[in-house]
Each structure stands twice: as structure tokens, then as C-alpha cells.
Amino acid sequence: MTPSRTTRWAILGLVGLIFAVPIAAMTEFTLRRGLEGGHDLSRWITLFTGQLDGGYRQVWVGLGNSVVLAIVTVLLVLVLLVPTMLLIRLRFPRLMPVLEFVCLLPITIPAIVLVIGLATVYGVVARMLGSGVWTLALAYGVLVLPFAFRAVQANLQAVDVQTLTEAARSLGASWPTVVVRVLLPNLRRGMLAASFIAVAVVLGEFTIASLLNRTNLQTALVVVSKNDPFTAVIFALLALLFAFLLLLVIGRVGSGRRPGRTS
Amino acid sequence: MTGPASVELASVVKEYPGHRALDGVDLRIEPGEFVALLGPSGCGKTTALRTIAGLESIDGGGIRIDGEDVAAKPTNKRDIGMVFQSYSLFPHLTVAQNVEFGLRMRRVAGPERTARATEALELVGLGAFGGRYAHQLSGGQQQRVALARALVTRPRVLLLDEPLSALDAKVRTSLRDEIRRIQTELGITTLFVTHDQEEALAVADRVAVMRQGRIEQIGTPEQLYRTPATAFVADFVGLSNRLPAHLTDGVVAFQDVRLPLLGDPQPDGPVEALVRPEDLVLGEEGLRGTVIASSFLGSVRRTQVRLDDGAVVSVQHDVEQAPAAGDEVRLRIRATAVSASAAAVSASAVA
Numbered sequence: 001m002t003p004s005r006t007t008r009w010a011i012l013g014l015v016g017l018i019f020a021v022p023i024a025a026m027t028e029f030t031l032r033r034g035l036e037g038g039h040d041l042s043r044w045i046t047l048f049t050g051q052l053d054g055g056y057r058q059v060w061v062g063l064g065n066s067v068v069l070a071i072v073t074v075l076l077v078l079v080l081l082v083p084t085m086l087l088i089r090l091r092f093p094r095l096m097p098v099l100e101f102v103c104l105l106p107i108t109i110p111a112i113v114l115v116i117g118l119a120t121v122y123g124v125v126a127r128m129l130g131s132g133v134w135t136l137a138l139a140y141g142v143l144v145l146p147f148a149f150r151a152v153q154a155n156l157q158a159v160d161v162q163t164l165t166e167a168a169r170s171l172g173a174s175w176p177t178v179v180v181r182v183l184l185p186n187l188r189r190g191m192l193a194a195s196f197i198a199v200a201v202v203l204g205e206f207t208i209a210s211l212l213n214r215t216n217l218q219t220a221l222v223v224v225s226k227n228d229p230f231t232a233v234i235f236a237l238l239a240l241l242f243a244f245l246l247l248l249v250i251g252r253v254g255s256g257r258r259p260g261r262t263s
Numbered sequence: 264m265t266g267p268a269s270v271e272l273a274s275v276v277k278e279y280p281g282h283r284a285l286d287g288v289d290l291r292i293e294p295g296e297f298v299a300l301l302g303p304s305g306c307g308k309t310t311a312l313r314t315i316a317g318l319e320s321i322d323g324g325g326i327r328i329d330g331e332d333v334a335a336k337p338t339n340k341r342d343i344g345m346v347f348q349s350y351s352l353f354p355h356l357t358v359a360q361n362v363e364f365g366l367r368m369r370r371v372a373g374p375e376r377t378a379r380a381t382e383a384l385e386l387v388g389l390g391a392f393g394g395r396y397a398h399q400l401s402g403g404q405q406q407r408v409a410l411a412r413a414l415v416t417r418p419r420v421l422l423l424d425e426p427l428s429a430l431d432a433k434v435r436t437s438l439r440d441e442i443r444r445i446q447t448e449l450g451i452t453t454l455f456v457t458h459d460q461e462e463a464l465a466v467a468d469r470v471a472v473m474r475q476g477r478i479e480q481i482g483t484p485e486q487l488y489r490t491p492a493t494a495f496v497a498d499f500v501g502l503s504n505r506l507p508a509h510l511t512d513g514v515v516a517f518q519d520v521r522l523p524l525l526g527d528p529q530p531d532g533p534v535e536a537l538v539r540p541e542d543l544v545l546g547e548e549g550l551r552g553t554v555i556a557s558s559f560l561g562s563v564r565r566t567q568v569r570l571d572d573g574a575v576v577s578v579q580h581d582v583e584q585a586p587a588a589g590d591e592v593r594l595r596i597r598a599t600a601v602s603a604s605a606a607a608v609s610a611s612a613v614a
Binding site: 159160163164166167168169170171172173174177182185186188 | 316317318337338339340342343344345347349350351352353354355364365368369409412413416422
């Protein structure tokens with residue numbers, strides 16, 4: 001039975017409220033004028049007019065690092081996960097449940113537990129690849145696997161990959177052509193969704209970066225919040241807004257607007 | 264295109280773990296011929312077609328197209344056209360781009376590509392649909408586009424893997440006739456896989472009936488229908504009544520009727536004689552029975568009769584004769600020979 005319109009709006013309103021209250025509280029907090037009371041936009045204006053002093057430099061460094069990490073993580077997902085999933089789907093379909101299990105594992109393991117293992121691994125990584133900030137993306141690649149896998153898998157299931165591949169092969173296409181001209185264009189939505197989710201996860205990640213002593217947006221915000229909690233909350237709100245916009249884009253892309261059916 | 268090619272399967276074997284899908288299949292398709300591969304689900308007919316396409320490797324035997332051994336050749340080098348059971352148009356490309364795909368792979372220049380794609384779409388009656396996407400077409404239209412896409416490259420062989428099975432009955436019949444028209448027009452060597460005996464008999468020059476990975480019989484539709492080599496073929500192709508009978512020295516006897524056995528010799532003993540509904544005639548003499556029901560089928564009428572010995576048979580006759588349930592009737596057998604299967608257990612009419 002479909003719930004009535006009123007029930008639906010009530011549920012939506014309640015859920016909305018649960019999310020809105022902390023965000024509204026954060027926003028209100030950033031507008032406070034301190035001990036003298038009242039509200040104004042002075043902190044937002046200071047931030048957007050570039051008048052912050054050197055103490056906030058770390059936030060920009062953290063933001064830069066997070067952007068680098070997001071890009072490398074997305075590349076890892078697209079270059080490693082998508083071809084692996086395609087290969088398994090086409091040639092070794094029986095291995096799909098195994099891949100699914102492996103990809104979903106990170107969601108069941110708390111980040112703190114992951115870090116204990118990663119600390120040892122990063123000893124080796126640092127010796128082989130140096131300790132550049134981008135190396136953290138190797139851990140993030142693991143962290144985003146469950147989300148990226150689901151996004152690509154949903155797309156893979158919606159497309160008859162096997163038949164499209166066989167049709168293209170029968171028409172004379174080589175394997176690289178099949179992948180580039182037939183499969184990837186049809187997996188575009190899944191890959192975009194996986195990429196956006198990866199970006200959202202990376203921008204919000206704190207535990208691993210903090211425990212491995214790396215600076216990213218979240219760790220920088222924590223440092224800043226110790227001196228100026230108001231500005232840190234502004235940054236947190238902005239990061240939240242960015243992630244929200246990203247998810248909105250995924251929704252748009254995922255709905256895949258097409259011309260109507262004619263027959 | 265180098266003109267229509269012959270296709271030859273020589274003792275082809277294909278094994279899956281614990282299951283032999285093709286058990287020494289021999290089949291030769293002459294250049295320009297239309298052969299249907301008919302059989303129940305799991306008999307290996309699609310596997311046979313896929314081995315010709317190169318979509319399945321073979322574990323024994325050989326496959327030749329135009330005399331050339333292609334067993335080791337990848338699919339994209341075999342110069343075949345293929346239409347699949349499920350809709351296989353590329354969703355991200357327009358109808359015209361779909362049809363041009365094979366030409367692009369062959370590096371055909373732009374203007375010629377467009378001209379040939381338009382020509383192919385007109386051949387299947389969809390000349391005006393070039394700018395649409397697959398999801399804007401009906402199932403029948405999608406399969407027509409798939410046919411145009413398979414034909415536009417002028418392949419040596421056309422392989423059709425149950426292309427009509429996802430369509431509704433009316434579209435299926437019209438597209439079936441259209442496939443035959445186009446095949447005749449282009450003279451392309453064609454292998455058509457289907458589980459629908461009516462479809463196979465209607466379109467093919469010859470029909471190969473498959474069972475458990477082997478070809479049971481190959482012949483013209485008339486040969487298969489009139490002189491089935493085995494009881495399986497008689498049963499699978501068309502309707503057959505099963506009548507309890509006895510086989511002695513190649514003669515099938517039931518009640519006072521005696522007819523020679525069709526197909527391979529069988530050991531003497533009790534058998535089931537397979538008699539077509541149209542080979543039974545309602546008349547004044549012959550086997551006694553009682554009418555159970557009678558159905559009007561348009562051009563003919565089919566009547567179920569319970570014989571005195573308990574067997575229920577189906578009789579096909581003119582619509583002018585309209586027996587009612589409960590009528591006492593006599594049945595004469597018009598056939599001059601019958602197929603028979605061993606180990607008769609109980610008699611029944613098989614639809």
C-alpha cells in the first residue's frame with residue numbers, strides 16, 4: 001500500500017528536520033558576534049574577501065591535498081575497478097560474487113582497524129613511492145570500493161554487456177574498440193556516479209589521514225577549530241554544500257533524461 | 264562481399280563441465296541456402312550457431328566458411344552478420360549510427376557509409392527512423408534495425424539466433440516472412456536457430472532437427488513432416504497422435520490396420536505409432552470412437568476422439584464436418600506409412 005500524500009510529506013519533513021537542525025545550528029554558530037551577542041556576516045565576509053591571516057594557511061593546504069587525493073582516488077577507481085569489473089562480467093562471471101565480497105569488505109571494517117593494518121603497509125609504501133600526499137589515495141581507493149562498486153554494478157546490470165559485446169564483435173570490432181566505443185559510453189553513468197561518490201568520501205575523510213599523520217581538509221579543519229571554531233565550522237559547511245551539490249549532480253546524471261518512447 | 268559462402272560443421276564437439284553441448288555435429292549449408300536449426304531448449308542449437316560465429320570455441324572437429332577453416336579465427340575476422348535473441352542495438356547510438364557501426368569497423372568512407380546504411384534501413388522498411396534511438400523503437404523495429412545492421416556489411420554468412428522469440432505473435436509472423444523475403448532477395452547463406460517448428464518449416468529451405476547435441480535429421484520441411492527419420496522428429500515437427508501398436512518385420516499393426524514403418528529399422532515389439540491429425544479421416548468405416556470435443560480453427564477443424572481402446576486422438580478435418588461431443592464416429596487412417604517409438608506405455612494424443 002502506498003502511503004498517503006500527508007504521510008509522505010510528514011516523513012520527508014521529519015527526516016529533513018533531523019538533517020536541518022545541526023546544519024542550521026552550525027550556520028547560526030558562524031553568525032554569532034561573540035560575547036556582545038547578536039548575529040552578523042562578518043566571519044563569512046572575512047573568509048570570502050581573502051582577509052584571513054596566515055594561521056588559516058593550513059586549511060588551504062588541506063583543501064589542496066584533498067583535491068589531489070580525490071583526483072588520484074577517482075583515477076584509481078576508473079583505471080582499476082571498472083576494467084576489472086568488465087573483465088569479470090564478460091569472461092569470469094562466476095567470480096563476480098567474490099569481487100563483490102572483497103569490494104564490500106571495507107564498509108564492514110572500522111576505519112580505526114583499517115589504519116592499524118595500513119600503518120604497516122604505509123611503511124613499505126613510503127619506502128617504495130615516497131611519502132607524497134597522493135599515496136594516501138591508495139588507502140582511499142580501498143575506502144571508496146563499496147560505493148564505487150555498487151554504482152558501477154548498478155549500471156552493469158542495467159546494460160546487457162554480454163550481448164552488446166558479442167554484437168560489436170560480430171560486426172568486426174576488436175576488443176579495444178568494443179571497450180572504448182561500446183562499453184564505456186554505456187557505463188558512463190555508473191562511472192560518473194562512482195567518481196562523484198569517491199570525491200565526496202575523500203573530501204569527508206578524517207580518521208585515516210589523522211592517524212597516518214597526513215594533512216587533508218578535515219584534519220586541517222580540526223587544527224583550525226582549536227583556535228577559531230567559527231571559521232572551521234564555515235569551512236565544514238562549505239564542504240558539506242560541495243558534497244551535497246556533487247550528489248545532486250549524480251542524481252541528475254543517474255536519472256539520464258532521454259526523449260520519450262514513441263511506440 | 265565475396266558472394267554467398269558455404270558453411271560446414273564437421274564432427275563439431277563442444278563440452279562444458281559435466282555436459283557435452285555438441286556431440287559430433289555435421290552440417291553443410293550450401294551457398295545462398297537458408298537452413299533452420301530446430302530443437303527443444305538445451306539441445307545445442309544456439310551453441311552450434313555460436314561456434315560458427317566464433318563466440319564459443321570448439322573442443323573437436325572443424326568449422327569451414329567458404330572452404331576456409333575458421334575454427335581459430337576470432338569473431339571479428341569471420342565476416343559474419345548476426346542477429347541476437349535479445350535486443351542488441353547499442354543504446355548510446357542512433358539507429359543510423361548502429362547500422363553504420365560495422366562499416367566504420369571496415370573503414371568505409373563517410374558518404375558511402377551513410378548511403379549504405381540508408382539503403383539497409385530502407386530494405387527493412389525503416390528508412391525514416393535513422394535519427395531515433397533504440398529505446399524509441401518497438402521490439403519488432405529493433406530487430407529489423409539489428410537485421411539491417413547485420414546485413415549492411417554484406418557478410419558471407421547471416422546467423423540468426425532466435426531473433427523472433429521476444430516478439431508478439433503477429434509481429435513474429437510478419438518479420439519472419441520479411442526475413443525470408445530479404446534473404447531470397449540478397450541470396451545470403453543463412454542459419455536460423457529456433458525452437459518454433461512452425462517458424463522453421465515456414466522460412467527454411469532445409470531444416471536440421473537437433474537433439475542432445477546431435478543432428479537427428481536434416482531435410483526439406485516436407486521431408487521432415489512427411490517422412491520423419493525418428494520418432495523424436497515426428498513428435499517434434501508438427502502434431503502427432505500416439506497409438507498403441509505392434510511392430511513386426513518393419514510393419515506397424517494396430518487393430519486391423521497395417522502400415523510400413525518410416526525411418527530407421529527398429530526391433531520388433533510393442534510400439535507407439537505416430538499418426539498426424541490430418542492423416543486420420545472421419546468416415547463410415549475404420550476405428551470406432553466417441554467425440555470428446557471439436558474446435559474451430561479457421562480454415563480447419565480439430566476434433567478430439569476417444570477410441571474404443573481408450574486412446575485419445577486428434578483429427579484434423581474440413582470445417583464442413585462439425586461433429587458434436589458424444590457423437591459416435593469411425594476413423595480411417597490415410598497415411599501410407601508411419602513412424603513409431605518404442606516402449607509404449609499408454610496411448611494419448613500429443614499436441
